[in-house]
Amino acid sequence: MKFKKFISFIIQKKFLIHYGIALSVIILILSFTFLSLRISTHHGQTLSVPDFSGMKINQSREIANAKNLRIEIIDSVYSGPGKRGTIIDQNPPPDIKVKENRKIFVTIKSVLPKIIKMPNFISTTLVQAKADIETYGLRIGKLSYEPSIFDNVVLKQKYKNADIKPGTEIPQGAGIELVLGKSQDLGNTVTPDIYGLTLEEAELEAADFMLNIGTVLYDKTVKTQDDSIAAKVIRQRPKPNIVYQPGEQIDIWLSLHSDTLNIK
Template sequence: MTKAKKKTSNPGILHFLVSRAFLLNVVLAVVAFLLLVWLTLWGISRYSRHAESQTVPDLTGLVSSDAAALLDRAGLELSVIDSTFQNDVRPMTVISQDPPSGARVKGGRTIYVVVNRKEPPPTEIPYIEVGTSYLSVVEILESRGLKLGNISYRPFQYKDVFIEMRIQGKPGVPKPGTKVAKGSKVDLVLGNGLGDTKVEVPDLIGLTYYEAINLIQLKELNVGTVIASGAISDTIDAFIVRQFPPSGADQYINMGSMLDIWISDSAPDLFQDEENID
């Protein structure tokens, strides 16, 4: 008689699947997975700031340090990319910005600004020929960053043409190439077109250059070409040794005309003696 074999089942696997240890491991794995996903998303969000959007504040008129502090509170950064100079703007304040105020940007975005310089950069006094038109003079001055100041008139053959200029706050007529601050105001002397009025030609021979200039202006005339006879140590104290047109009885020229003068370190009598020896 054969015995029937008993069917035996393996309860080990089923028992493990419902065991507390397995369930705990599953829970821990799920928690670890969720934590990993959260950390990944948080890192991406912090790096790219996709989840944040900031309104760019208005930085115009703020000094750069205050602008940087304001942006820092908004989660933004400041970068000064350039500087310029404007007389009517406080030094080191923001003049312009990019992106503009009110724009929506991601957190951490850099805002680029242009600030006003502490001191104006230098520029050179341009050479302007006597007789240049007023409009051309203004264009030349503006191209050098200079501003138009006061305008006065002096007798001259032609109207509204350049005679001379002066820098406000500085004595004398500046030489071309002189360094001045950008934004400086330039006063102009223009011709008034009264060229038909006759004046007597003054006698300049023997006068110093400074004395001759004053006399020429007193006669409502203008200095033309200044020619040096030999080396000149000091133009202001140099002597006038020749002039054109020459002075003399019944020598008249139009008011506003130009007088050409020759200057020398030697007085006219010494100058003549040297010519006779030669």
């Protein structure tokens, strides 16, 4: 009897109307859920990272915003290739696929050098001082020698031919001159082969052999500062493997056409 009443109830018009409304609501909710998932998936689709190199920060941010990306500066350098005030490196690199709203970390070439406090290289060896100079973003400058019982140990540190005390403010990228000890047992060195190196690389290589880079000449292919950074040694005097006194100089010629090496 109860079963018959139940069947009679569910086939009533009022029940069918309520059931239809409930079913419609469920269908609408499910449809909205699926649509939201599709929209969310669309917003999270991958896109190619643009190439921001050579752009100023404002320009790069306009392009990044249009693609729902974000630009964040993580470093600035004073030396190296590229125009000042522009982006010279980015991570992720161009054309990598990323999700929207991804941060793009960039390095810019600063207009002015960073000011740092002069480290203390005195009493360190040439090898250690050279490594530390690079770590601080400085350059190895002229090497000179004075009599001492300690071979290749830094006796004095100089900037622009004057002694400089630790803690003195100095621009990053500055050349630091080192006065090193030389005993009678130090002996001679030989000139390294620096063909095909940039000026900065040649300075570091010469320092490894206790020598300096002397006169630097560029050919007509070198017209801008960026060219001078990219140019490579096509000639050196004296030639490689010549016996030389520590502290002496190697003269070099540089060109953008490094295939024109002159080993005469």
